[in-house]
Amino acid sequence: MPTISIPAWDSSLEVGNAIIDADHKETVELLAEAAKASDAELPAHFKAFAQHLREHLAREEELMHQYGFPPTPIHVGEHNRVRLELEGIEKRMAMGNLALVRGYLTEVVPEWFVNHKNTMDSATASWIRSQGG
């Protein structure tokens, strides 16, 4: 059983930016669906999640550039680490390692998501608000 639970979406998870919050709601929903998937269904769930996450990260980066978020390189650097991680999971999934995919979606990503949202994403949303966005 996963040791880290996937948070249910509610307003306490919002960072106060409509674009970021909409992506975060989708992240939480996709993780919850993937956690219920059978092994046969899991690859399709992972593919949908990976596509969503890449778009989610890119949208945040557009906002950072648009509003001149000063620590953009740090936030983008963390996103790039996650992009490499996704590629690694994709390679292992192609070799049939579904246990790794399941652990990634039910333990690694939920823990990362909450920490990342509470730090870099929250700071980005605060900066955007301070700039009138």
Ligand SMILES: [Fe+2]
């Ligand atoms: Fe985010």
Ligand SMILES: [Fe+2]
């Ligand atoms: Fe982020």
